[in-house]
Amino acid sequence: MPTHPPIATHGVQPLFPLFADLHGRAVLVIGGGAVARRKVEALLEAGADVTVGANGFDPGLQTLIARGVIRRRAGAFEPGWLEGAWLVVAASREPSVNRAAAAAATARGIFVNVVDDAGLSSFHLPARVRRGRLQVAISSGGAAPVLARRLRERLEAELDASLDALTGLLARERARIRRRFPEPRKRRRFFERLLDGELPRLLRAGDRTGAQAAFERALASGVPESRRGSVALVGAGPGDPGLLTMKALRALQEADVILHDRLIGPAILDLARRDARRVAVGKRVGEDHDAAQARIHALMLHHARSGRRVVRLQGGDPLVFGRGGEELDFLSGHMIPHEVIPGITAALACAAVAEVALTDRRHARSVTLLSPRGNTPLDHAALAAPGQTLAIYMGVGELESLSRSLVHHGRGADTPCVLVESGTLPEQRTLTGTLAALPALARAHNVQAPALLIIGEVAARAARAAFAGRCRDGFEAVAHAA
Numbered sequence: 001m002p003t004h005p006p007i008a009t010h011g012v013q014p015l016f017p018l019f020a021d022l023h024g025r026a027v028l029v030i031g032g033g034a035v036a037r038r039k040v041e042a043l044l045e046a047g048a049d050v051t052v053g054a055n056g057f058d059p060g061l062q063t064l065i066a067r068g069v070i071r072r073r074a075g076a077f078e079p080g081w082l083e084g085a086w087l088v089v090a091a092s093r094e095p096s097v098n099r100a101a102a103a104a105a106t107a108r109g110i111f112v113n114v115v116d117d118a119g120l121s122s123f124h125l126p127a128r129v130r131r132g133r134l135q136v137a138i139s140s141g142g143a144a145p146v147l148a149r150r151l152r153e154r155l156e157a158e159l160d161a162s163l164d165a166l167t168g169l170l171a172r173e174r175a176r177i178r179r180r181f182p183e184p185r186k187r188r189r190f191f192e193r194l195l196d197g198e199l200p201r202l203l204r205a206g207d208r209t210g211a212q213a214a215f216e217r218a219l220a221s222g223v224p225e226s227r228r229g230s231v232a233l234v235g236a237g238p239g240d241p242g243l244l245t246m247k248a249l250r251a252l253q254e255a256d257v258i259l260h261d262r263l264i265g266p267a268i269l270d271l272a273r274r275d276a277r278r279v280a281v282g283k284r285v286g287e288d289h290d291a292a293q294a295r296i297h298a299l300m301l302h303h304a305r306s307g308r309r310v311v312r313l314q315g316g317d318p319l320v321f322g323r324g325g326e327e328l329d330f331l332s333g334h335m336i337p338h339e340v341i342p343g344i345t346a347a348l349a350c351a352a353v354a355e356v357a358l359t360d361r362r363h364a365r366s367v368t369l370l371s372p373r374g375n376t377p378l379d380h381a382a383l384a385a386p387g388q389t390l391a392i393y394m395g396v397g398e399l400e401s402l403s404r405s406l407v408h409h410g411r412g413a414d415t416p417c418v419l420v421e422s423g424t425l426p427e428q429r430t431l432t433g434t435l436a437a438l439p440a441l442a443r444a445h446n447v448q449a450p451a452l453l454i455i456g457e458v459a460a461r462a463a464r465a466a467f468a469g470r471c472r473d474g475f476e477a478v479a480h481a482a
């Protein structure tokens, strides 16, 4: 005998979401103040036939009554008001009135919402994001309205205004699309490919004529517009997903394939489209750098030529100490459409974490991003000059020799330094010290990659912040012996 799997409700019964067609239907709003007015306005927007009942009405409601837009019931609530109503919204300032209305509505089998009282309500009004006809409604079942509002703010920022135009176009063309693709499966494929294609992008850019033309082409060709593959070199920032740019987020959500550095964490990868293929690239054990890079190039080429949108996701900024330059050369050389989406590089993120103003005019007029590894020689004498800030990438193994060489070339042994390990990640640690003392400190604290070292007078601020005990949780401030 077949058994039904249990329905997962995680211990709570969720509300059942509904989008109700209130056009021409009678709705009773109880209460005459500003809250009631806002509910009335929302209901009118949906075309409801609204009656408002209260002892007195605020000026906005009075105007609507006077213009005949809504009806009114004056005086104390009585159950007879519910006659013929589909819905009731109780927004009176008097809790006893709301309770009576809820009881009367429930007894008659009419849905009722009591403002700010989830327990008395048989339906809730969700937080919502609207783009014309398209709406997203959010509910926490009354458990956490602030959280729902937060999510709404996020969606407000994320959902493009052009979605309205997109919904409009699809609504207008619905009948033609149905005629062209009578079979539901084919129609669905048409929609999916249409939405993955150029059309949404053209609308986002405000090009309605171009969008309509793209639509006509797709409809005419039957096999919807074939897509050209592309590659975006995207900066993922230092690790905290909150430091992704909006463009990076959008690219992740549109990607078919993500070729990501091994160090990129799940907090960021989880933001990508659920069915995007994720491939960890970079050096494998025993593989040399050039072989790893050649593999990345081959993957970019293969997927882009197969019409996929590829995101090459790198930590920090894609053009700072990665091999982004070589990747750009490769993409241009193979005529693959591409773009670069910058990210917050480790030096800037770690400076922020340690509260170091990299170019504080009182102490420095330049900041140099540098890596002790690389093909070109470092000019240690130039780097040892005072009045400049050095931000050093990939230096954990080279700390000792770098420190010795800079001091040897004349940089003060007591120049302040800050070393940030796993900056912006939950396991972040910060060490402060002097140029001469820091390598030993790093060894003592077993500092691991990724770590970034800031050297220069400006780093004294980090030291002061640490000594003043203003460090955040997870900071480890170490005073060097004077």
Ligand code: SAH
Binding pocket: 238, 239, 314, 315, 316, 317, 318, 319, 320, 321, 322, 344, 345, 346, 347, 350, 392, 393, 394, 395, 420, 421, 422, 423, 424, 425, 449, 450, 451, 452
């Ligand atoms: N493109 C990256 C840098 C790649 S090189 C960027 O723009 O940030 C890798 C080096 O970056 C690491 O060895 C480390 O020095 C630095 N780094 C990257 N992320 C870091 C982080 N979260 N905290 C500290 N250093 C980091």
